[in-house]
Amino acid sequence: MKTFRFLPLLALIWVLLATVAYGAPSFRDVSDKHWAHEEIAWGVAQGIISGYPDGSFRPNDTITFKEFVSILIKAYEDPSSFIADKDQPWDSKTRAYALHRWGYYSSQERPMTRGGVASLTIAAQGFNCSEDQSIQFLLNEGMSRGKTSPTIEGYGKDDLLTRAEAITFIKKMKKQLESLSDKPPYPSPNCPVPGSSARSDLEPGPFTQIQTLTNTSVISLTAQFNSDSNFEIIVNQNGVRLYYQSVDTINGRLNTKIYLHNGPGKYVVSIKPKGSGSTDVDFGNREQLLAHGYAGFTVMNSDQRSPDLIASAYVNSDDPEIIGLVRSIAGGKANDYDKTKAIHDWVTQNIAYDTVAYFSGDIQLKTAMEALLNKKALCNGYAHLTAALNRAIGIPTRIYTGTVKGIRETNAIDTSVVDSLHTWIETYVDGKWIIQDTTWDAGYLSSITNKFVFQHSNRYFDPSPEMFALEHQKIRGELY
DSSP states (O other), X not given: OOOOOXXXXXXXXXXXTOOOOOOOOSBTTBOTTOTTHHHHHHHHHHTSOOOOXXXXXXXXXXXXXXXXXXXXXXXXXXXXXXXXXXXXXXXXXXXXXXXHHHSOOOSTTSBOBHHHHHHHHHHTTTOOOOHHHHHHHHHHTTSOOOSSSSSHHHHOTTOBOXXXXXXXXXXXXXXXXXXXXXXXXXXXXXXXXXXXXXXXXXXXXXXXOOEEEESSSEEEEEXXXXXXXXXXXXXXXXXXXXXXXXXXXXXXXXXXXXXXXXXXXXXXXXXXXTTOOOTTOOTTOHHHHHHTTXXXXXXXXXXXXXXXXXXXXXXXXXXXXXXXXXXXHHTTOSSHHHHHHHHHHHHHXXXXXXXXXXXXXXXXXXXXXXXXXXXXXXXXXXXXXXXXXXXXXXXXXXXXXXXXXXXXXXXXXXXXSOOEEEEEEEEEETTEEEEEOHHHHHEEXXXXXXXXXXXXXXXXXXXXXXXXXXXXXXXXXXXX
């Protein structure tokens, strides 16, 4: 069984209280005999902590939560980038940083406690454990012996930190931890049980439910495990499965986005190890998920934007590269019709058909970014990229799957070929939905060489529905 360990940051509080004598920094109340003289001088030199206008440092004063968070952030980031704007509170930028990465900055004026230090230590390494779980981990790993005994009660979690202890803690943490991590939005599976003296050689367990609210139609999902694994993520709304995606961890780290791209309402997000049994589980039912050891949490989405305008797991219209590209392609066009036409022309002239995947039978859904980076795609990749570019510039876009008769051969269609599945898009411009098939307008497969030949066409840009229906039969609209 592989042992799960946090980075050995420090033997927390007992190390903080160690007494060492050094030379004096330039504060009237910190002599060269003060035990934290070197740490205070280091903090001042790094620009992460300062003294008071009267020339004192006040090493024995307690430090507030927001002050501690501020010096922690400045120890890892450029302190100059956290200088508050004029007429803003001094901690406005560190507060926003802490809220974004660790999710807490309430009760900012409260004093920093030993328990708070344990929780923040764990959060900064990318884990979400309760305060008692964080303390228990420190005790189990020998990182603290507690204040009066190696127990939750003996740890002294409600005792306060002084300014001198705080900067000493930060300096030791800086030596051990290279960078700060995000705190996951839901409890980590590996947290020890408070009161258990067992060491933290825990296998990854089930995720834990969370009830949350978003107004952006996208949430981040992160977690840390002992070793690399593959997970299945399924998103349901009103009992209907919207989409499924498979994600891999990297160095044990799960980090992915989940898109709630079917409008406002309640979604159930489920996560399970890939390949685990699932035939008897209703993945739209959080209670069943939890009962079977899977993750199941509810997200209430209040984003009122149309699904035709927002990003999804396959239509990466929120990716900076997609946004930058469409601005260069269509940013100067006068109206939406000209913009979507420019996008159509760019895709058909720059993305080749993936003949290797086609002839090998490796027919998989590909994202817009995969199509863009590889400069080749099957029909779903063409559709996802064309949709992403349109949505990124504010043009509503829908994706459709259906059947087509034949394949394009030069400027004709060989209708002797049997029906096959195909994907295309529709964009909303000038008060109506227009059809686009960028796959068939890009070129054709040569029946002689089995290679793709670029041959740009406008035949399938805004065709009449009657003409389009001669070869295309719509089956369904896709929820992405």
